[in-house]
Each structure stands twice: as structure tokens, then as C-alpha cells.
Amino acid sequence: MNRLVVIGGGAAGFFCAVNAARLHPGLEVVLLEKTGKLLSKVKVSGGGRCNVTHALSSISDMVKRYPRGTQFLKKSFMHFFVPDTIRWFEERGVSLKTEEDGRMFPVTDNSQSIIDCLLREADRYQVQVKMHADVVRMAKRADGWTIHLQDGQELTAQYVCIAAGGYAQAEKFSWLQALGHTIEAPAPSLFTFNMPQNPVTALMGVSVPVAQVKIAGTKLQESGPLLITHWGMSGPVILRLSAWGARLLQAQEYTFTLLVNWLPDYHESSLRDAWPQWRLDMGGQMIYAKNPFGLPQRLWHFLLQQCGIHEEVRWSELPGKEQNKLIRHLTGMEFPVKGKTTFKEEFVTCGGIRLSEIEPDTMQSRVVPGLFFAGEVMDVDGITGGFNFQHAWTSGFVAANLGTLKKS
Structure with missing residues (x-):
């Protein structure tokens, strides 16, 4: 015994x-x-x-x-x-x-x-x-x-x-x-977010070293590396958010809105304040060719396309409506989430x-x-x-x- x-x-x-x-x-x-x-x-x-x-x-x-x-x-x-x-x-x-x-x-x-x-x-x-x-x-x-x-x-x-x-x-x-x-x-806990039929999934394989993610309507927020997958989003920042939100997201049956700030050093108003300088410095350059934020080029083009910005537009020619939309997308883009996937x-x-x-x-x-x-x-x-x-x-x-x- x-x-x-x-x-x-x-x-x-x-x-x-x-x-x-x-x-x-x-x-x-x-x-x-x-x-x-x-x-x-x-x-x-x-x-x-x-x-x-x-x-x-x-x-x-x-x-x-x-x-x-x-x-x-x-x-x-x-x-x-x-x-x-x-x-x-x-x-x-x-x-x-x-x-x-x-x-x-x-x-x-x-x-x-x-x-x-x-x-x-x-x-x-x-x-x-x-x-x-x-x-x-x-x-x-x-x-x-x-x-x-x-x-x-x-x-x-x-x-x-x-x-x-x-x-x-x-x-x-x-x-x-x-x-x-x-x-x-x-x-x-520790799961990735599914975004069925979302156009962002076309960027599978693109990673961002630091993004800020938030579950809309809650205080749950994390910053860190984000990976876009063929089913939605993953990476350490998503896994951490899933852990902190495990019970809440289960109660919501994994249906919620994810807010992504691709430029966590800025929020909407501070980016809007800084924008005129970029517009001035890069005025004659094509906006598709010149990305001043260090974002992956495929992601930058995706954001521009989602805002309806034409490939031939120069920085100085960017209309106010599209500019405002781009600023919002860069600092708080909304992604509907429906479902989860176990992380490996x-x-x-x-x-x-x-x-x-x-x-x-x-x-x-x-x-x-x-x-x-x-x-x-x-x-x-x-x-x-x-x-x-x-x-x-x-x-x-x-x-x-x-x-x-x-x-x-």
C-alpha cells in the first residue's frame, strides 16, 4: 500500500x-x-x-x-x-x-x-x-x-x-x-478566430509584428504578433485574447466583432493629426507604391482596396472621404468573427x-x-x-x- x-x-x-x-x-x-x-x-x-x-x-x-x-x-x-x-x-x-x-x-x-x-x-x-x-x-x-x-x-x-x-x-x-x-x-482556451468568406483570408500567410486587437463592446484587448490565415486570424495576439475571453466568447457562441488596429502606436485622432505631414512629404508618389507605416505590402494594398482607393491615386490627390476611411481602417478595422479553430x-x-x-x-x-x-x-x-x-x-x-x- x-x-x-x-x-x-x-x-x-x-x-x-x-x-x-x-x-x-x-x-x-x-x-x-x-x-x-x-x-x-x-x-x-x-x-x-x-x-x-x-x-x-x-x-x-x-x-x-x-x-x-x-x-x-x-x-x-x-x-x-x-x-x-x-x-x-x-x-x-x-x-x-x-x-x-x-x-x-x-x-x-x-x-x-x-x-x-x-x-x-x-x-x-x-x-x-x-x-x-x-x-x-x-x-x-x-x-x-x-x-x-x-x-x-x-x-x-x-x-x-x-x-x-x-x-x-x-x-x-x-x-x-x-x-x-x-x-x-x-x-x-487558446484558439484562433474564424472569419468565413472574409476577403482578408486572401492574405493568408501575411504576418504583422505588432497589432492591437479588441473584442468590440468589451474591455478585452491585447497587442502582439498577428497572423492572417486561410480561415481568419491567428498568432500570439489572437491566442492571448482567446484565453482572456474564453468564457465570454463561449457564452457568445464565438460570434462577435474583432477590432484590429494595424498601427498600435496611433489611435484614430492621433493618426488623423499626423496625416497631413505624410501627405505633404509624399504628395507626388503613388499611394499604392509608397507605404510609410512598414506594413506588409499585400496588407497595405488590401486596406487601400477596401477603402475604394484607385491604384493611380497619388498621396496629394487622395480624396477626403477615402482618406477618412483609410484612417479608420488602419486604427480600428472591423472583422466579423463566427467560430473558432483549435490551435494545432x-x-x-x-x-x-x-x-x-x-x-x-x-x-x-x-x-x-x-x-x-x-x-x-x-x-x-x-x-x-x-x-x-x-x-x-x-x-x-x-x-x-x-x-x-x-x-x-
């Missing part, structure tokens, strides 16, 4: 399993994965490079990157934070590097480096990994747990850590609700186990002793940039201490 069963073979589950086996000699650790794949999100993250974490040294700055779970993370990050993650992997032969935007990757630029490291640790500390082991029910016993699998097998354990990831449908949480836990309704395989779900029912310093259930949680199964989710993985490492490490954690 001196056994820990970890349910879920993703980043959080693996990190819990290997650290528990290391920290508690003599503890038998069994990891259950319901599919035939281990660490599948680690594999695809960051385009196959694995965005391990984000180079923020301040917990107060870090928690601002999580639409849900801020107060909880302020406590859990005190026990295992970014420097601990970097050191943990470096001590096991995996050095990380920081990119310009703060994202951190293995120096190999290959997610397999992280996967191999975790698998080596599992072998070193004799973690038993069972694949195709789908848990359907758990029962509390006086001395621990009985875990019932889909194929009829039963396992007993003194401790259980649930790191099963997020579920898109609320009914998938029923086996956890049966333990007495409350579930915050799931909603998709890096989907994230908000919702899960209610955080007030989990002790942030141990990850132990406040409802049932001997039950721990790690990763996305909890109602914690971050924007893109390594934040969800940092929560996975932190919660997995804290849970691995099985309630005995001292400040690391």
Missing part, C-alpha cells in the same frame, strides 16, 4: 511521478496513461521545440499571464518557480535558452530532449508506466484508494495524484465529481477542479485526504509562452512531496 498512483502521462503527471519516486525512496510509483502516447503535448509544443517555461523572475509578473488561477499560483510558485525549472532540467543534462520574447526552449530546439530526460528519470527511479490504462472510477478506502480501470483491472494505492489534463465536456469530470469535488465548467494540438481548456478545494502549498485535496492534483485538470490556465508548462512543472513537483513540502 506504500504506493502512489499518478493518473495522466503528460507533463504534470510525469513530473509528479519522477519527483515522487526520487524524493520518497521505498515508495512505489505507478503512472497510468489512458492512450498509447506519453507526453504528447510536450512533443508538439512550440512547433516541436517545447516551450518549457518563460523567463520571468518575478512571481507577481508571472501570475499576470494566467487568466484563471492567479491567487492560487502566487502560493504554489513560492515552492517551485522558473529558476527551479531551469535548474532541474540543467542538472539532468538539458540546458535551456531564452528567446527574444522571453520563451524558453531546450538548446537543442527539440522537444525530444525534454521527453528523453523525463523518461530517463522514470527509468532511474523505477516508475512503472502503464499505457492504455483508462480510469473509470475511484473509491476511498480506510487505508487509501481503489482505482478501477476500463479493462476491469483494479489498483490499490495510499496516494493518488490526478494529472489527467483538461476535459472539453463537463460530463468527462463525473468520476471526479463522484469524489466530492466541484467542477468549474470547461471552456476552450496545443489546445488548452479552462475550467476544472475548483481551486478553493485544493491546498496550493501541497496540491492536496481539501475534500478527500490522500488525493492530489497537478496540471490542467485544475481551474488554472495561462496564455501562450510557456506559462501552462510552468504550472505543470510547479504543480507536479509540489504534489510529488505528498504533503511534506518545505520551501525549496
Whole structure:
């Protein structure tokens, strides 16, 4: 019975399993994965490079990157934070590097480096990994747990850590609700915006280094790189906006208006004030040929066409009506959105186990002793940039201490 069963073979589950086996000699650790794949999100993250974490040294700055779970993370990050993650992997032969935007990757630029490291640790500390082991029910016993699998097998354990990831449908949480836990309704997060039949989709592949995007009628607003796709819009700025707006956009059935400011250094009135100087400086030049804003040429031509501006018009000849329309399009162009698309395989779900029912310093259930949680199964989710993985490492490490954690 001196056994820990970890349910879920993703980043959080693996990190819990290997650290528990290391920290508690003599503890038998069994990891259950319901599919035939281990660490599948680690594999695809960051385009196959694995965005391990984000180079923020301040917990107060870090928690601002999580639409849900801020107060909880302020406590859990005190026990295992970014420097601990970097050191943990470096001590096991995996050095990380920081990119310009703060994202951190293995120096190999290959997610397999992280996967191999975790698998080596599992072998070193004799973690038993069972694949195709789908848990359907758990029962509390006086001395621990009985875990019932889909194929009829039963396992007993003194401790259980649930790191099963997020579920898109609320009914998938029923086996956890049966333990007495409350579930915050799931909603998709980190998705791209669909714009069916919108002419902007003809610009697929065009990216803008910094655009400001806003959901009309709300305070939700983000700035960052934007990518135009054949279905609508994507890129870090859209994914971040989708995370902050996850519940609102679900309630609106993903039908809303997106406002895009292609020139975030300006708003409509300030651009209008600056316009006469450009008109004067470039008066004799064709407006299609001369784009003073550094926008991709295909996007510039698209904006001009949407304003009905003829190819032969010079800057000095631009009629007032078209000029006003262009200024509005540059600083607040409206795009009707109808629907969403999951971002590759890096989907994230908000919702899960209610955080007030989990002790942030141990990850132990406040409802049932001997039950721990790690990763996305909890109602914690971050924007893109390594934040969800940092929560996975932190919660997995804290849970691995099985309630005995001292400040690391």
C-alpha cells in the first residue's frame, strides 16, 4: 500500500511521478496513461521545440499571464518557480535558452530532449508506466484508494495524484465529481478566430509584428504578433485574447466583432493629426507604391482596396472621404468573427477542479485526504509562452512531496 498512483502521462503527471519516486525512496510509483502516447503535448509544443517555461523572475509578473488561477499560483510558485525549472532540467543534462520574447526552449530546439530526460528519470527511479490504462472510477478506502480501470483491472494505492489534463465536456469530470469535488465548467482556451468568406483570408500567410486587437463592446484587448490565415486570424495576439475571453466568447457562441488596429502606436485622432505631414512629404508618389507605416505590402494594398482607393491615386490627390476611411481602417478595422479553430494540438481548456478545494502549498485535496492534483485538470490556465508548462512543472513537483513540502 506504500504506493502512489499518478493518473495522466503528460507533463504534470510525469513530473509528479519522477519527483515522487526520487524524493520518497521505498515508495512505489505507478503512472497510468489512458492512450498509447506519453507526453504528447510536450512533443508538439512550440512547433516541436517545447516551450518549457518563460523567463520571468518575478512571481507577481508571472501570475499576470494566467487568466484563471492567479491567487492560487502566487502560493504554489513560492515552492517551485522558473529558476527551479531551469535548474532541474540543467542538472539532468538539458540546458535551456531564452528567446527574444522571453520563451524558453531546450538548446537543442527539440522537444525530444525534454521527453528523453523525463523518461530517463522514470527509468532511474523505477516508475512503472502503464499505457492504455483508462480510469473509470475511484473509491476511498480506510487505508487509501481503489482505482478501477476500463479493462476491469483494479489498483490499490495510499496516494493518488490526478494529472489527467483538461476535459472539453463537463460530463468527462463525473468520476471526479463522484469524489466530492466541484467542477468549474470547461471552456476552450487558446484558439484562433474564424472569419468565413472574409476577403482578408486572401492574405493568408501575411504576418504583422505588432497589432492591437479588441473584442468590440468589451474591455478585452491585447497587442502582439498577428497572423492572417486561410480561415481568419491567428498568432500570439489572437491566442492571448482567446484565453482572456474564453468564457465570454463561449457564452457568445464565438460570434462577435474583432477590432484590429494595424498601427498600435496611433489611435484614430492621433493618426488623423499626423496625416497631413505624410501627405505633404509624399504628395507626388503613388499611394499604392509608397507605404510609410512598414506594413506588409499585400496588407497595405488590401486596406487601400477596401477603402475604394484607385491604384493611380497619388498621396496629394487622395480624396477626403477615402482618406477618412483609410484612417479608420488602419486604427480600428472591423472583422466579423463566427467560430473558432483549435490551435494545432496545443489546445488548452479552462475550467476544472475548483481551486478553493485544493491546498496550493501541497496540491492536496481539501475534500478527500490522500488525493492530489497537478496540471490542467485544475481551474488554472495561462496564455501562450510557456506559462501552462510552468504550472505543470510547479504543480507536479509540489504534489510529488505528498504533503511534506518545505520551501525549496
